[in-house]
Amino acid sequence: MAAFDDDALDLYFIGTATVLLRYGDLVLLTDPNFLHRGERAHLGYGLTSRRLTEPALHPAELPALDAVILSHLHGDHFDRRARRQLDRSVPIVTTPHAARRLRTWQGFGQAGGLRTWENHTVRKGRSQVRVTALPGAHSLQPVLRRLLPPVMGSMLEFGRRDGPVALRLYVSGDTLLYDGLDEIVRRFPRADLAVLHLGGTQLPGGFVVTMDGAQGAGLVRRLGRPRTLPVHYDDYTVFRSPLEDFLSEADRLGLRERLVHCGRGQHARLGPGGGPPTVR
Numbered sequence: 141m142a143a144f145d146d147d148a149l150d151l152y153f154i155g156t157a158t159v160l161l162r163y164g165d166l167v168l169l170t171d172p173n174f175l176h177r178g179e180r181a182h183l184g185y186g187l188t189s190r191r192l193t194e195p196a197l198h199p200a201e202l203p204a205l206d207a208v209i210l211s212h213l214h215g216d217h218f219d220r221r222a223r224r225q226l227d228r229s230v231p232i233v234t235t236p237h238a239a240r241r242l243r244t245w246q247g248f249g250q251a252g253g254l255r256t257w258e259n260h261t262v263r264k265g266r267s268q269v270r271v272t273a274l275p276g277a278h279s280l281q282p283v284l285r286r287l288l289p290p291v292m293g294s295m296l297e298f299g300r301r302d303g304p305v306a307l308r309l310y311v312s313g314d315t316l317l318y319d320g321l322d323e324i325v326r327r328f329p330r331a332d333l334a335v336l337h338l339g340g341t342q343l344p345g346g347f348v349v350t351m352d353g354a355q356g357a358g359l360v361r362r363l364g365r366p367r368t369l370p371v372h373y374d375d376y377t378v379f380r381s382p383l384e385d386f387l388s389e390a391d392r393l394g395l396r397e398r399l400v401h402c403g404r405g406q407h408a409r410l411g412p413g414g415g416p417p418t419v420r
Contacts, residue, residue, distance in 0.1 A: 147306040148411045149298060149333075155195040155404045156216055157314075157337050157372040160202070163298045163307070164267030170209045170311060170335075172222035173375075174199050181215035181376060185287065187343065189216065189378040196405035199225035207262045209271060210234035211313030211337070212278070212291040213241055216376055233260055233271050237290045256292065257327075263301055270297040270305075274324050276315035278349050288349065291315060295328050306412045310334040310366065314341070316348070317355035317362075325363050333400070333410055333417070334363060337372040340381025353385025357393050367417065369400040369408060 152160040157171035174195050175181055180188040199221060210218055210232055218238075228247045232239070236253030243251050254260060254273035261270045274293035279285050296309040310331040315321070336359065340352030350372065351359065360368050368390075373383045390396050402408040402419050410417040 146411070147299070148409050149307050149309065151333075151335075151369065151402065151408045151410070151417075152197070153369070153371065153402050153404055153406055153408070154197045155193055156375045157211070157311075157335075158195065159335060159371065160197070161296075161309070163269065164300070165265030166206050166262065166267045166269055166298075167203050167264075168207050168209060168262070168269065168296075169202065169205050171211055171217040172199075172208060172226060173216050173219050174221040174225070175216075175219050181219055183215055183343075183378070184289075189376040191216075191376055193375045193404065202226075205230050206264045207269075207271075208232045208234075209294050209296070209311065210238055211276070211293070211311065212289045213238035214289060214314070217314070218242075231262065233262075233294075235273070235290045235292050254292065266301050268299060268301050271295070272297070272328075274310075274313075275320045276313040277318055277320065278314050278316070279347065280316055280318055281347070284347060284349070293321075293324070295324070295331070307332050307410065309410075310363070312336045312351070312359070314350045314372070317351055317359050321359065322362060329364070331363065331366045332412075332414060334360065334366045334368045336360070336368055336370050336386075338370050338381060338383070338386055339373045339376075339379035340385070341376075341378045342380045343378065348380075350379075352381035353383075353387070354389045356386045357389035357395060360390065360395050360398065361393055365395060365398050367398050367400055367410075368395075369402055 239253035
């Protein structure tokens with residue numbers, strides 16, 4: 141794969157929260173989920189959810205990866221196909237909880253965990269990305285928080301090797317909207333693009349553990365209205381808040397012009413300077 145000649149970031153939306161990122165000499169993958177339509181993701185404690193969509197790309201079609209950014213260890217974010225088919229030497233930047241399990245149980249020896257606000261820099265050729273772990277909460281209820289795996293958001297700061305930051309990409313991870321996220325915008329006043337995990341994921345008992353449309357739009361407003369790519373909204377039966385919920389609430393809050401409409405199998409190319417991404 142040829143490197144880009146400029147400071148643009150190319151995002152290829154594969155499905156669920158899986159996005160292939162290419163910047164200069166770097167190739168990254170977020171939350172690898174490659175199950176086929178009809179297969180079930182394991183969510184722990186005997187819970188499963190059936191996939192309703194096909195991924196736009198399969199592991200054998202991936203280019204060589206420089207790192208995987210994994211928000212947490214759930215079956216709709218790191219599934220059995222990823223476990224079997226990804227190169228076990230690829231670095232995985234994730235939570236300490238997920239890193240321990242990936243190293244000891246699944247053989248991914250380069251998995252490393254970041255605590256909130258810690259960072260790790262990945263360099264390749266003339267390019268680099270600094271990954272900072274950000275707050276996230278899969279649930280705000282103490283009992284559920286003990287049962288669900290810890291989750292992190294990520295701020296990815298891309299630039300030339302040892303140079304200034306050219307682009308910032310925020311990836312929410314599977315979080316709900318809560319006041320703890322306000323610290324993100326205080327530490328990172330500007331993000332060029334936010335990738336939001338939506339879907340209003342609902343567990344038995346009616347417990348919602350990811351942002352629904354209203355929460356997602358509320359987070360966009362709290363973050364200072366960055367351009368926003370919604371993901372993670374229609375791929376599994378546990379997702380109960382469709383994309384239309386988010387679009388309607390974004391309209392109500394005057395955010396529609398900030399949205400990036402990039403479906404599965406499409407590319408969004410984001411250049412430095414804050415202009416609108418091109419989608420193809």
